[in-house]
Amino acid sequence: MADDQPSSQPSPFDLIIFGASGFTGKYVIRETLKFINPQNPSPSLSFAIAGRDHHKLSESLSWASQPNPPSPIPILTADTSDPDSLRHLCRQTRLLLNCVGPFRLHGEPVVRACVEVGCDYLDICGEPEFMERVEVQYHEQAVSQGSLVVSACGFDSVPAELGLMFNSRRWVPPMVVNSVEAYLCLESQKRIVGNFATYESAVLGIANAQVLRELRRSRPKRPRPQIPGPPPPKGPTVEHQKELGLWAVRLPSADSAVVRRTLTTLAENPCGLPGMNESPDQISKREAFWSTVKPAHFGVKIGTKSLLGTLRIITVGVFIGLLGSCSFGRWLLLKFPEVFSLGWFRKKGPTEEEVESATFKMWFVGQGFSDSSTTSLANKKRDYEIITRVMGPEIGYITTPIILVQCALIILSQRGNLPKGGVFPPGIVFGPTDLQERLQQNGISFDVISKRALAS
Template sequence: MTTSPRSAALPDSSPDVDLDLVLFGATGFVGRLVAEHLVEQEAHTSPPLRIGLAGRSRRRLEQIRAALPERASGWELVVADSGDAASLAALAGRARVVVSTVGPYLRHGIPLVEACVAAGTDYVDLTGEVLFVRQLVDRFHEAARGSGARIVVSGGFDSVPSDLAVHLLHRQVQQDGAGGLTDTTLRVGRVRGGVSGGTVDSLRQQLDQVRADPSLRRVLSDPEALSGGIPGAPGQRDVWTPFVEQGTGGWVAPFVMATYNTRVVRRSNALRDRAYGRGFRYREVVPTGRGVRGRVRATAVTAALGGLVAAMSTPGLRSLVDRLLPTPGTGPSRERRAAGFFEVRTVTLAEDGSRYAAVVAAQGDPGYAATSVMLGQAGLALACDGGRLCADGGILTPAVAMGDVLVERLRAQGFTLTVGRVDGGGSAGGDAGAQGA
């Protein structure tokens, strides 16, 4: 993948394109947060961006626009429905970039992506759904390469911190001449935030798909499910049970988002022709401490995750669990969003034996406040920095599509993104043989 100016014709070469960025799903909870972020950022763009708000109801779009600062009063309102192919084609034909918050994407997202691919329009979303992205890879990757459409998946907490952390490690190890990356582990540090109703609904949709077609379990369990058929390093496995890391001596449990994030990171590596290293293996874990207490906590975390999936997969228990979980379109108060935060630390062992660490952190509820900034900045990168981004169309990841540019933009928003060599020996990623232990 290249990062020179795009060889394909830019979408705005058509006289029908009159909007730089359209936010689809502006009337939803996260959509409103992204709209608020965009209107703050528009004051700093020159020339001013032509922004549109899109959704099913013009009345609700008018209400959202009226609640934004005065400078949004001229934003275009675009009525479009995820079930109306003609309206989506019209939307994609008018926009240089579409930012979508309309999920679950497996249910609502494919027609919009298809329209953007056909129009050569750049796109970014918030999906955390393996089955959705797998369909995009299988059906649209080559077509998007042909049209020049950069279809960027997972521009929020799924999976920007994971993807950019490994991107930073790769860049630093290359710069230092330390070879490629080998065992690499993201460790979840401090996190405070609510559970997204949209994320829960996405899990429901995937479980429903698997129940209807049990063969899809093989896709969900494949560590390289999103890599486009390009094989990864031998021994690449997911973490399903607690274990003691050899490098740290502490217990760890599976991270709830790992079964998606890891596949996005591996897709980044595949799109870059395995540039991270032929021995690159990646996992994500939650440290729970040492000794008996660490083991008990790790076991409890793992049991809770397994119990949630089992309950949501069981018709008799599903309705009970649904009453306890947040519903789509809802979210925490402004005060609670502001009080949230996250920090993840990703460590790797380079081929020359040296160790490196990258930290990604931000203030704000990761699933709402921080995600709205990440998605907004990803959309702005596509709209404003096109010549500095990946030149190729396709089904892309944040690291491949906009890597260093998105790092710069998030740092300017107060995010912490650091990388460097760390002292000490041993395996930065722990014992590779214990990945699935």
């Protein structure tokens, strides 16, 4: 249909935040106002906010503008159940930031509208089934329409992606990395309280686990990254990481799946994805960056400083795993989130004080070989370790908006250096950009903790 073709007319807005009346959305508005200020006499960028309810959007804008009066930001209405309203919304912007979750329930119509119209799309999704289904259904159309679709542009999964790359790039030849294990630790001076939508996504993920398995089985086989040396041995269910002072257990988050997608895309494109209008210098920079990033076996664990805290995490996981597979169990989980999450999630979300007091640390323990020429030797063990760390503020409402907004600013300012279109994970798109430097300037640090030879 001609109505679905990308418009040649300039969009009135550079950026629209969709779902801006939600708990996360209002923090995204607040973060955006730090960089796009409509009261600036010469603003270089413009943005609007959008959602179903004009009144709630207005309240979010007032909250985000404090202590100043509400900023003169246009408020638009659209609904995920109304495709025409979504297409109309997408025609008004170069880039849409989607904060409406769970994405399994509400995300696909928004992606479809962006792809049909030809605008770019970012979201804060942490749901592998949604992200991989969107890739299957919309990648080819997004390429042809010039729509760049990138999910997981929040705490899920940029710290994991950039953290792995940061660790990988520390392995200078002849050293070579074999595995990187990430250990996530959440801390707070008050209480750690998560958003109900995150909890709901986890519950629905259990309910749809078979759907994801079938989706993956139905896809053509893609090249696997070539990782030197054998896979690391499986450790205990509960690990005592003495080096970090943590008790840890495997975390079934989106991070591992997203990292695998980036490494698979890199295996298919060893020099990265070409930008639609790159200069020769930028091409050289991109190729040089990816030449220093080597694939590794990757996993994520969540850790606490006490064994009791890790047992609490396991208990919550058991509740969700057992009850999430049947409809009545899901009803119980979603009706009483504070009970079954042992206080970690509640429908009204955290208070501002709880948000401000929380922080995260994510260690990346890389192990490999001091000499790559020895990796093929029988019984050769990994003999070197590099530990790096990514650290920052509360993950859901401070770190996630910081990441999302910086990704958006890169797209708006460096679009010619990025792929013309397609559905991709964030690492393969933003890895060679200045995203890490931008995050460091906004309170998210990347540090080398230690380098050491391992006992044979």
